[in-house]
Amino acid sequence: MSTTSKKTLSKKGQILLRSLQKSVAQKKRLGQYAVVWQEGKPIVTGEDVPQNKPDKIN
Numbered sequence: 001m002s003t004t005s006k007k008t009l010s011k012k013g014q015i016l017l018r019s020l021q022k023s024v025a026q027k028k029r030l031g032q033y034a035v036v037w038q039e040g041k042p043i044v045t046g047e048d049v050p051q052n053k054p055d056k057i058n
Contacts, residue, residue: 033046
């Protein structure tokens with residue numbers, strides 16, 4: 001997983017980002033789905049993605 005940023009994150013922001021990246025990686029290893037931000041919109045990814053997709057994400 002890669003991230004791009006236009007500015008340097010604060011120390012707190014860096015810690016939060018690393019935590020989220022670890023969580024998504026763990027879900028991937030366990031075969032669980034995750035919702036990630038990609039190309040300006042949320043994307044559901046993984047082996048067990050729910051089949052019933054909501055009309056929109058709040």
